[in-house]
Amino acid sequence: MDYRQDIREFIGNNLTMEHEDAQIGDNDNYFEMRFVNSLFAMRLVDFVERKFQIEIGNEDLDLANFSTINRLHDLIERKLAAKEVAQ
Template identity: 40%
Template sequence: MEIAQKVSGFLTRFFRKYELGRDEDIFSLGFVNSLFATQLIMFLEKEFDITVEPEDMDLNNFRTINAIVEFVERKKVAINN
């Protein structure tokens, strides 16, 4: 399963009544709180076998599904190099 599908599936559990587009900013929509942010980071680390470092904690890495996909892809490339 591709990264975007896995991320979308995770987000859908939290936004059940809203069809989230791949470029929609989840922060500006008001869906994110600190608990959700922690759950998202934990999901990404476990699902994609990456480590989210303190320097990765830029909101721009997590604003949209596409941004999350790009972030995960960058982390996976860094692991493999």
């Protein structure tokens, strides 16, 4: 399943004020572009865990997993697949 639109909406709703009209592509690193602040990272992890009912472990807390829409989508897919196998 494609969760990119959910991720896009969350990111768009959490951009810093000076970037609220920015267009972010699926491979754009919004951290490097400074479109988000430090609180955003914590909100993003919380969003992913709640929205997709998965647990983000310490091993997943690599910024690379969260830095683009496509990378985050891949992490969600991996976590959901692992959760399904475990059930």
